[in-house]
Amino acid sequence: MADLEPIRFSCDCGSVRGHIARSSKPGGTHVVCHCKHCRAAALWSGAPDPDPDGVGVFQTSADRVRFTEGQDKVTAIRLTPKGPFRWIASCCSAPLFNTASDPGVPFAGLIAARADDPAMLGKVRMHIFRPQPDGSSKWGGSPAVIVSMLTGLAAVRLSGRWKDTPLFDAATRKPLATPRLLTKDERATLYPPRAY
Numbered sequence: 574m575a576d577l578e579p580i581r582f583s584c585d586c587g588s589v590r591g592h593i594a595r596s597s598k599p600g601g602t603h604v605v606c607h608c609k610h611c612r613a614a615a616l617w618s619g620a621p622d623p624d625p626d627g628v629g630v631f632q633t634s635a636d637r638v639r640f641t642e643g644q645d646k647v648t649a650i651r652l653t654p655k656g657p658f659r660w661i662a663s664c665c666s667a668p669l670f671n672t673a674s675d676p677g678v679p680f681a682g683l684i685a686a687r688a689d690d691p692a693m694l695g696k697v698r699m700h701i702f703r704p705q706p707d708g709s710s711k712w713g714g715s716p717a718v719i720v721s722m723l724t725g726l727a728a729v730r731l732s733g734r735w736k737d738t739p740l741f742d743a744a745t746r747k748p749l750a751t752p753r754l755l756t757k758d759e760r761a762t763l764y765p766p767r768a769y
């Protein structure tokens with residue numbers, strides 16, 4: 574699978590490093606998420622408020638992820654009991670990836686800011702969950718883009734490649750690190766009103 578130059582990523586302090594292997598370009602789908610939870614995760618990490626630009630996420634599959642340094646510093650949080658796993662570098666709190674809680678749903682979203690060369694992620698294909706003037710948010714996904722993403726994930730699932738990820742143990746389906754659910758107090762400051 575590693576035919577092309579991989580997409581390298583690192584945490585803010587550089588202790589955690591790795592790459593996303595790819596057999597075609599760009600090897601994933603670059604989206605921008607405006608949902609309140611992605612914003613909350615950014616605020617939790619101490620990053621500047623991503624509003625109104627949103628959080629860039631490179632959607633790929635978990636079998637492509639490899640850590641080359643600092644895997645022991647990879648940990649995870651959850652904002653809500655059923656929310657996705659948000660993989661974090663414990664050294665500097667930098668968000669690295671989002672994944673489902675079940676490795677059988679093998680998506681992995683690399684936080685775009687972690688890419689050493691963001692140009693390798695390709696152009697933004699869609700903006701999702703953009704807030705609307707009435708206070709709701711618009712899903713905004715493009716059907717063609719979604720279908721191509723789901724087709725890719727289905728192939729990973731059917732081929733059994735989903736088992737080959739550092740983020741989960743394939744036999745037990747247990748995550749590399751047990752995600753810590755943030756407390757109510759921790760969450761309290763992470764959902765400020767939006768300016769738009």
Ligand SMILES: [Zn+2]
Nearest residue numbers: 584586664665
């Ligand atoms: Zn770090």
Ligand SMILES: [Zn+2]
Nearest residue numbers: 606607608611
């Ligand atoms: Zn989001």
